Amino acid sequence: MVDIKQLFEGNYIDSNIEVQGWIRNHRKQAHFGFIDLFDGTYFKTLQIVYDDTNSNFEDISKLKIGSAITVKGKLVKSLNPKQDFELNLEEFILEGNCDDDYPLQAKGRPTREFLREIAYLRPRTNLFQAVFRIRSLAAYAIHEYFNKNNYVYVHTPLITANDGEGAGQVFQVTTLDLDKIAKNKVDAIDYSKDFFGKKVGLAVTGQLEGETYALAYKRIYTFGPTFRAENSNTKTHASEFWMIEPEMAFCDLEGDMDIMEEMLKYVVKYVLDNAKVELEFLNSFVEKGLIEKLERLVNSNFVRIDHKDVIKILKEANVNWEFPPEYGEDIAKEHEKYITEYFNGPVFIKNWPKDIKAFYMKQNSDGETVAAVDLEVPGAGELMGGSQREESYEKLYNRMKELNISTDEMDWYLNLRRFGGCKHSGFGMGFERLLIYLTGVDNIRDVIPYPRTPGNCDF
Amino acid sequence: MVDIKQLFEGNYIDSNIEVQGWIRNHRKQAHFGFIDLFDGTYFKTLQIVYDDTNSNFEDISKLKIGSAITVKGKLVKSLNPKQDFELNLEEFILEGNCDDDYPLQAKGRPTREFLREIAYLRPRTNLFQAVFRIRSLAAYAIHEYFNKNNYVYVHTPLITANDGEGAGQVFQVTTLDLDKIAKNKVDAIDYSKDFFGKKVGLAVTGQLEGETYALAYKRIYTFGPTFRAENSNTKTHASEFWMIEPEMAFCDLEGDMDIMEEMLKYVVKYVLDNAKVELEFLNSFVEKGLIEKLERLVNSNFVRIDHKDVIKILKEANVNWEFPPEYGEDIAKEHEKYITEYFNGPVFIKNWPKDIKAFYMKQNSDGETVAAVDLEVPGAGELMGGSQREESYEKLYNRMKELNISTDEMDWYLNLRRFGGCKHSGFGMGFERLLIYLTGVDNIRDVIPYPRTPGNCDF
Numbered sequence: 004m005v006d007i008k009q010l011f012e013g014n015y016i017d018s019n020i021e022v023q024g025w026i027r028n029h030r031k032q033a034h035f036g037f038i039d040l041f042d043g044t045y046f047k048t049l050q051i052v053y054d055d056t057n058s059n060f061e062d063i064s065k066l067k068i069g070s071a072i073t074v075k076g077k078l079v080k081s082l083n084p085k086q087d088f089e090l091n092l093e094e095f096i097l098e099g100n101c102d103d104d105y106p107l108q109a110k111g112r113p114t115r116e117f118l119r120e121i122a123y124l125r126p127r128t129n130l131f132q133a134v135f136r137i138r139s140l141a142a143y144a145i146h147e148y149f150n151k152n153n154y155v156y157v158h159t160p161l162i163t164a165n166d167g168e169g170a171g172q173v174f175q176v177t178t179l180d181l182d183k184i185a186k187n188k189v190d191a192i193d194y195s196k197d198f199f200g201k202k203v204g205l206a207v208t209g210q211l212e213g214e215t216y217a218l219a220y221k222r223i224y225t226f227g228p229t230f231r232a233e234n235s236n237t238k239t240h241a242s243e244f245w246m247i248e249p250e251m252a253f254c255d256l257e258g259d260m261d262i263m264e265e266m267l268k269y270v271v272k273y274v275l276d277n278a279k280v281e282l283e284f285l286n287s288f289v290e291k292g293l294i295e296k297l298e299r300l301v302n303s304n305f306v307r308i309d310h311k312d313v314i315k316i317l318k319e320a321n322v323n324w325e326f327p328p329e330y331g332e333d334i335a336k337e338h339e340k341y342i343t344e345y346f347n348g349p350v351f352i353k354n355w356p357k358d359i360k361a362f363y364m365k366q367n368s369d370g371e372t373v374a375a376v377d378l379e380v381p382g383a384g385e386l387m388g389g390s391q392r393e394e395s396y397e398k399l400y401n402r403m404k405e406l407n408i409s410t411d412e413m414d415w416y417l418n419l420r421r422f423g424g425c426k427h428s429g430f431g432m433g434f435e436r437l438l439i440y441l442t443g444v445d446n447i448r449d450v451i452p453y454p455r456t457p458g459n460c461d462f
Numbered sequence: 463m464v465d466i467k468q469l470f471e472g473n474y475i476d477s478n479i480e481v482q483g484w485i486r487n488h489r490k491q492a493h494f495g496f497i498d499l500f501d502g503t504y505f506k507t508l509q510i511v512y513d514d515t516n517s518n519f520e521d522i523s524k525l526k527i528g529s530a531i532t533v534k535g536k537l538v539k540s541l542n543p544k545q546d547f548e549l550n551l552e553e554f555i556l557e558g559n560c561d562d563d564y565p566l567q568a569k570g571r572p573t574r575e576f577l578r579e580i581a582y583l584r585p586r587t588n589l590f591q592a593v594f595r596i597r598s599l600a601a602y603a604i605h606e607y608f609n610k611n612n613y614v615y616v617h618t619p620l621i622t623a624n625d626g627e628g629a630g631q632v633f634q635v636t637t638l639d640l641d642k643i644a645k646n647k648v649d650a651i652d653y654s655k656d657f658f659g660k661k662v663g664l665a666v667t668g669q670l671e672g673e674t675y676a677l678a679y680k681r682i683y684t685f686g687p688t689f690r691a692e693n694s695n696t697k698t699h700a701s702e703f704w705m706i707e708p709e710m711a712f713c714d715l716e717g718d719m720d721i722m723e724e725m726l727k728y729v730v731k732y733v734l735d736n737a738k739v740e741l742e743f744l745n746s747f748v749e750k751g752l753i754e755k756l757e758r759l760v761n762s763n764f765v766r767i768d769h770k771d772v773i774k775i776l777k778e779a780n781v782n783w784e785f786p787p788e789y790g791e792d793i794a795k796e797h798e799k800y801i802t803e804y805f806n807g808p809v810f811i812k813n814w815p816k817d818i819k820a821f822y823m824k825q826n827s828d829g830e831t832v833a834a835v836d837l838e839v840p841g842a843g844e845l846m847g848g849s850q851r852e853e854s855y856e857k858l859y860n861r862m863k864e865l866n867i868s869t870d871e872m873d874w875y876l877n878l879r880r881f882g883g884c885k886h887s888g889f890g891m892g893f894e895r896l897l898i899y900l901t902g903v904d905n906i907r908d909v910i911p912y913p914r915t916p917g918n919c920d921f
Contacts, residue, residue: 004712006680008612023712024680025882043679043711044612071677071711071884098712098884099853105881123671123874124881126678135675139615146605153467153503156598160912161620161687162633162702164919174621174657176633176664178691181643181651188647192640198633198691198701199919205635212582212912212921216594218530219585220502221465221483228620228687232637232657242657243621252502252530253463253482253557394558415582415921422564422583423484425530425557453619453671460623460658462671462874 008045015078016088022049023073023098025127028109031064038066038092040074046132046280050081053092063092068108069101069127115449122453122462130289133281134442134450137274141441142434144273145226145247148266154249155220158227159209164201165412171231173204174242205230210248210429211363211416214392217250217427218419224249226434234457238446241435242455250429256365256374256391259428260351263378263387264305267432272301274441290443296382297441303348310334310355310372313342320345331356331371336384343381350379362402363416365391376430383440389430396420467504474537475547481508482532482557484586487568490523497525497551499533505591505739509540512551522551527567528560528586574908581912581921589748592740593901593909596733600900601893603732604685604706607725613708614679617686618668623660624871630690632663633701664689669707669888670822670875673851676709676886677878683708685893693916697905700894702914709888715824715833715850718887719810722837722846723764726891731760733900749902755841756900762807769793769814769831772801779804790815790830795843802840809838821861822875824850835889842899848889855879 004021024042031037035054042049051074053063066072073096081089106113106121107128118125125131149156162176178198194202209225216223225248232242249262275282275297286293317328317338326335334342334352342350353376354367364373374391393399399420403410410417438450448454453462463480483501490496494513501508510533512522525531532555540548565572565580566587577584584590608615621635637657653661668684675682684707691701708721734741734756745752776787776797785794793801793811801809812835813826823832833850852858858879862869869876897909907913912921 006612023884025677043614044681069882071882073712099879099882101882102880121874123674123878124678126675132678135616136614136679138617139613142615142617143605143609146602150602153465154598155502155595156601157594157911158597158601158687158704160702160914160919160921162689162914162919163921165921172637174635174637175640176635177640178631178633179640181634181636181638181640184640185643185646185648185651187644189644192644198693198916199914200917201919203919215582215921216585216911218484219583219591220595222503228617230621234657243619245617253532415580419582420558421561423528423530423558423560425482452616452675455619455621455658457657458659460619460621460660460662462619462622462624462674 006044007040007042007047007049010049010078010088011045011047016080017077019075019077020090021073021075022090023071024049026066026068026070026072026101027127029066029068036064040072041127041132043126043132046129046136046284050083050086050089051076051092052089057092059095063095066095066097067101067103067105069105070097071099071101072096073098115446119448119454120461126452129284130444131449133278133284134438134444135452136281137278137442138438138450140274140277141270141437142226144270145266147273148269149222149224149249152222154222154224155216157209157213157216157223157225159206159212159225159248161206161228161230162199162203163206164199164203165211171207172233173207174230174232175202175204177203207231208246208248208431210250210431211413213248213250213429214427215415215419217252217429218424221252222249223251236457238448239436239439240456241447241451242457244447244451245434247432247434248429250427252425252427254391254428255426256353256376256389256428259389259391259430260305260307260353260376263351263376263389263430264349267378267386268301270437271297271441275301285443293443300349300380305349305351305378306346307351307353310352313338313350313352316345317341331358333359339379339384343379348381352377352379360390362406362408363390363392363399365393366398366402374428380440383436386436386440387430387432389428391426391428394420394424394426396424465503466499466501466506466508469508469537469547470504470506475539476536478534478536479549480532480534481549482530483508485525485527485529485531485560486586488525488527495523499531500586500591502585502591505588505595505743509542509545509548510535510551511548516551518554522554525554525556526560526562526564528564529556530558530560531555532557574905578907578913579920585911588743589903590908592737592743593897593903594911595740596737596901597897597909599733599736600729600896601685603729603736604725606732607728608681608683608708611681613681613683614675616668616672616675616682616684618665618671618684618707620665620687620689621658621662622665623658623662624670630666631692632666633689633691634661634663636662666690667705667707667890669709669890670872672707672709672888673886674874674878676711676888677883680711681708682710695916697907698895698898700906700910700913700915703906703910704893706891706893707888709886711884711886713850713887714885715812715835715848715887718848718850718889719764719766719812719835722810722835722848722889723808726837726845727760729896730756730900734760744902752902759808759839764808764810764837765805766810766812769811772797772809772811775804776800790817792818798838798843802838807840811836811838819849821865821867822849822851822858824852825857825861833887839899842895845895845899846889846891848887850885850887853879853883853885855883
């Protein structure tokens with residue numbers, strides 16, 4: 004038994020082989036026919052040829068699209084210049100038949116919206132074979148990069164009593180019987196009866212716990228699911244998504260940016276090297292210029308510029324902004340686009356106004372900004388965000404008080420600053436945001452196997 | 463700047479170096495002193511030597527355990543036969559001081575129970591440095607094994623409306639305001655107002671979704687968190703843990719066992735090769751014979767035996783069982799132990815009575831058993847469980863009806879059998895169970911960074 008991948012990567016011509024897979028297409032004529040077989044190990048299909056000299060001709064001709072088969076035969080050079088080889092069918096076994104209502108027939112091109120409704124079948128299509136293979140390869144590249152650089156992979160908790168950075172709305176997790184609660188009019192819920200004895204929810208970040216491990220291992224990363232209960236129905240929001248959150252002790256903002264740049268290039272390079280056929284497909288049918296875009300990123304030098312200097316450039320630009328840029332304020336999508344075009348490459352925007360950034364970011368000596376950074380990438384906007392973390396107990400404590408963040412519940416996080424708390428930095432990257440960039444597929448629902456969005460929790 | 467790991471793996475003797483880390487121990491005399499520095503990149507500490515010829519002698523002497531420092535000096539051969547080298551301190555910078563109430567002082571050995579209460583500091587101890595480094599390495603080995611063998615890594619959903627295999631109690635996930643519900647006496651909760659428009663919970667398995675991807679990619683695996691809301695306070699139960707669930711199309715139970723055995727050996731071998739120092743520590747202080755146990759596993763052949771033949775052996779054994787073994791019934795911990803000792807190695811117990819196994823397992827032709835397998839390992843008990851999946855629509859449908867599992871909500875899972883559903887198999891491995899085996903640490907709370915158990919959700 005061989006994988007179709009082996010056929011494309013080895014030399015099996017004139018060998019007798021046996022393969023197993025599913026029929027993507029079947030074109031039959033009176034005296035011969037062609038079957039396109041995929042087995043999921045490789046993006047391309049294997050062409051199988053048969054004719055009426057085969058004693059099973061009748062049965063073969065009846066094979067339906069979607070069916071699973073085992074095929075034996077000889078691999079021969081193809082007369083078709085579009086492919087190197089094809090399989091002359093000798094024997095076959097029908098492993099699993101396919102009913103006529105199979106939605107992935109060869110005719111017609113189903114919409115992505117329709118394919119979301121049959122998310123359990125869509126990885127059998129060309130588009131999603133490519134997308135989810137790339138998802139897997141990119142995940143591996145991330146683990147490989149961090150492992151090579153001696154990071155410790157940390158699984159931070161998903162169920163948590165703290166609401167992280169206040170970065171988003173939280174799903175509540177409970178074992179209380181809601182129907183019982185509904186029937187008994189009471190003043191307030193008694194959380195001592197809940198599973199954890201208190202109110203808990205799903206984590207919006209693993210950063211804070213990640214910091215505790217960075218101050219023990221020097222370099223750590225997380226790679227796990229995170230959750231947001233925001234009621235937003237956009238192409239870039241999902242309620243459940245995966246994040247990568249590295250954290251490095253003895254590392255300042257400059258060091259942080261070095262790692263962000265190196266890691267991103269490593270992952271993009273890995274996908275370019277290991278998903279050639281998939282990227283060629285996406286380059287032809289989803290985003291023209293995709294491969295060139297990725298290659299340029301790998302070979303570019305990322306610009307590093309202060310937020311205030313970006314505002315200056317935007318103000319001086321001869322553009323009629325929908326949102327006029329302003330010192331001390333956030334920047335809009337149109338600004339992100341302009342600035343990456345201005346520098347013709349990726350741009351780190353750093354030292355942001357402290358009032359629009361999170362409480363844990365290191366306060367700069369100007370009293371106005373924090374050592375935060377966003378990476379803006381051509382054609383993708385913000386791809387990662389990071390910061391040096393405030394290591395001064397006093398500054399952090401005061402900032403938390405200012406923002407009404409509980410210093411009691413977060414005493415462990417504060418204590419990190421009292422117990423050998425050194426300079427440290429980290430960043431976060433939304434994995435699906437990276438995938439949108441890598442594949443050119445522009446809807447987050449199409450880069451997550453089973454996406455969860457408001458009102459949608461199928462399969 | 464170098465990592466302490468580099469010092470142990472390269473040759474830096476007689477070089478001037480600069481390192482950063484935390485003080486684990488500090489022994490000071492009148493005219494000289496020793497500092498043990500760890501930086502988390504390597505298990506062993508670097509010994510730093512200083513004396514009163516140094517102009518900063520006073521300040522150095524005052525450095526507290528737990529503090530973060532930068533140190534410059536010359537690496538020299540050590541006179542102490544226990545170590546190859548030490549650092550002659552020339553300059554230092556105090557990066558982060560440590561308050562006197564730091565709980566990890568050199569004196570006394572804190573209990574594991576106490577260390578759980580300061581879970582944010584425990585990775586700085588020898589024991590947990592070893593455990594969580596091994597956790598990271600084992601995770602990487604798993605990804606590497608599957609990537610090498612061309613599996614697709616699939617992120618199955620965590621929030622789900624189906625309760626999986628009925629394998630455990632489910633945490634509910636909601637955005638409804640429980641306090642409001644409590645105050646308004648109503649007949650039942652209106653889930654159309656909940657975030658997803660229906661009642662949802664946290665996944666207990668990713669297998670069912672995994673199967674849908676196996677039937678598109680031939681070989682897939684999941685590696686992600688799973689949740690159980692069971693109120694059990696044992697050493698082996700946690701409410702949140704990580705699972706690995708591979709799934710292979712065109713693979714029967716024998717093939718499944720081949721992969722289980724190969725993967726487990728790969729991971730154990732990887733940890734033996736890459737965590738030598740950590741394992742030596744655990745071998746000395748946690749489980750005598752740990753390394754030998756792991757090496758034996760890698761070199762053993764796993765026995766494969768039917769459940770009924772295991773019962774026969776147990777019945778014939780001259781043992782006064784607490785739970786008498788019986789055909790058609792599950793086996794107890796004492797039986798697991800006996801059978802691995804009987805065969806003096808790992809044992810696959812296969813073809814289990816169908817009534818004690820899950821609905822999706824392939825029904826054997828005897829009408830009594832299913833093609834399920836558990837792997838029993840000496841000193842660990844059940845480490846993995848797997849099965850061939852029922853590929854017949856009719857048999858699966860009837861079994862679900864028998865067990866009152868909703869065939870409507872699970873129509874997509876059933877449909878897999880109508881649309882080229884072929885023979886396929888898979889297995890599950892609890893990651894923490896593997897870690898308990900790999901480290902000798904016997905409590906699941908000590909192999910998870912921030913464990914969640916009934917009543918415990920700190921940090």
